Amino acid sequence: xxxxxxxxxxxxxxxxxxxxxxxxxxxxxxxxxxxxxxxxxxxxxxxxxxxxxxxxxxxxxxxxxxxxxxxxxxxxxxxxxxxxxxxxxxxxxxxxxxxxxxxxxxxxxxxxxxxxxxxxxxxxxxxxxxxxxxxxxxxxxxxxxxxxxxxxxxxxxxxxxxxxxxxxxxxxxxxxxxxxxxxxxxx
Amino acid sequence: xxxxxxxxxxxxxxxxxxxxxxxxxxxxxxxxxxxxxxxxxxxxxxxxxxxxxxxxxxxxxxxxxxxxxxxxxxxxxxxxxxxxxxxxxxxxxxxxxxxxxxxxxxxxxxxxxxxxxxxxxxxxxxxxxxxxxxxxxxxxxxxxxxxxxxxxxxxxxxxxxxxxxxxxxxxxxxxxxxxxxxxxxxx
DNA sequence: ATGCTTTTTTATCATTTGTCAATTTTTAAA
DNA sequence: TTTAAAAATTGACAAATGATAAAAAAGCAT
Numbered sequence: 001x002x003x004x005x006x007x008x009x010x011x012x013x014x015x016x017x018x019x020x021x022x023x024x025x026x027x028x029x030x031x032x033x034x035x036x037x038x039x040x041x042x043x044x045x046x047x048x049x050x051x052x053x054x055x056x057x058x059x060x061x062x063x064x065x066x067x068x069x070x071x072x073x074x075x076x077x078x079x080x081x082x083x084x085x086x087x088x089x090x091x092x093x094x095x096x097x098x099x100x101x102x103x104x105x106x107x108x109x110x111x112x113x114x115x116x117x118x119x120x121x122x123x124x125x126x127x128x129x130x131x132x133x134x135x136x137x138x139x140x141x142x143x144x145x146x147x148x149x150x151x152x153x154x155x156x157x158x159x160x161x162x163x164x165x166x167x168x169x170x171x172x173x174x175x176x177x178x179x180x181x182x183x184x185x186x187x
Numbered sequence: 188x189x190x191x192x193x194x195x196x197x198x199x200x201x202x203x204x205x206x207x208x209x210x211x212x213x214x215x216x217x218x219x220x221x222x223x224x225x226x227x228x229x230x231x232x233x234x235x236x237x238x239x240x241x242x243x244x245x246x247x248x249x250x251x252x253x254x255x256x257x258x259x260x261x262x263x264x265x266x267x268x269x270x271x272x273x274x275x276x277x278x279x280x281x282x283x284x285x286x287x288x289x290x291x292x293x294x295x296x297x298x299x300x301x302x303x304x305x306x307x308x309x310x311x312x313x314x315x316x317x318x319x320x321x322x323x324x325x326x327x328x329x330x331x332x333x334x335x336x337x338x339x340x341x342x343x344x345x346x347x348x349x350x351x352x353x354x355x356x357x358x359x360x361x362x363x364x365x366x367x368x369x370x371x372x373x374x
Numbered sequence: 375a376t377g378c379t380t381t382t383t384t385a386t387c388a389t390t391t392g393t394c395a396a397t398t399t400t401t402a403a404a
Numbered sequence: 405t406t407t408a409a410a411a412a413t414t415g416a417c418a419a420a421t422g423a424t425a426a427a428a429a430a431g432c433a434t
Contacts, residue, residue: 059326059330061330064330066326066329066330068326068329080315080318080319080322084315084319123311124300124310124311124314127315127318128267128271128314130318131267131314131318132267132268132271134318134321134322134325135255135268135321137325137328138321138324138328139246139255141325141328141329142255142328142361143246143251143253143361145419145420145421146420146421147420165382166382166383167380167381171329174328174329174330175421175422176422176423177383178383178384178421178422178423178424179420179421179422180382181383181384182383182384182421185383185384332389332390332391333390333391334390352411352412353411353412353413354410354411354412362391362392363391363392363393364411365391365392365393365394365412365413365414366392368412368413368414369413369414371413372413372414
């Protein structure tokens, strides 16, 4: 949380009054490993800032899981489509490690967008960044093999390999656990 | 362009003064089929609103083309990463049909974001929508076969099949032309 | 530590998709 | 219209990935 405020202050200049408003909008939540923050079918009413731990956004069609987003420390995550339209989510959100989150409700996001210019600029910037992050994944799926996607992930987001189980990592890469196991053994 | 202004007015209420500012920010451009609006290596300085025709954003690694985004009438497109960071683009933008565009410079986007609240709300909304659109593609790549992605595209964006060549469509779906040809013949 | 559950690995075989090459069809230019 | 270029189709084969099953390894609760 401190790091987040630092960043915000650095880039967008915060007045003390605004810092207070911001801090009031967030709520601290302790999470246990494997705990669900959102179950598919419900509306995503919060966006989460990870203070400590890892969370994942994923869907499960009964046959296979697809991990859409992994958020580590100082990253935001939610089931975005559900959150911005406040409609039922097709995705669930789950903690992968014990940790601490700061959650922000939909209403507070919209309020902050109206009332705190620094937050608004930050919000726009975050969505732009999130867009390019996910855009990169489309590039990967369009033009790379599973092995190439894995190698790219190692160099771009090493935490992904270090902190995630093969099962989750495989579902993020869009392949089966067995394929991932083979890819890893192929040097 | 009219339709775009209508939409903006409907959803965000525009004053006459603001309409003038907006109209001045856009510039009309006639485009020929196959014409390049941006060549990879250059900075994307404009975002394009398609008034008539179709444009595509794609990359070409020398070996294969990957079509990242197709924009039809009343849709916006640019090489997003390059545009928001004003850094050289790895993508090119090309017209697929003769048509008419309205282009908006990076500077004007940022200016409008500061000065026209209706535009700003619209801009945020567009990025949010663009995000969910591309997010849907990740879902497709993660959990569907090429045939399933093709079928989904037929029902969700029939224009894609109707107006694009197989070559472009295949590169959008992330498969070879040959595979697409076989998928189509499989009923 | 012990036993149970989950994850990971390994093997075999099936399916999907890619590659390469040739042919047909379509498009565009002279 | 004629001709050349580009795109689409088809076939044969190769490579990548999935499905299923079984065994080994790791994690977790008691």
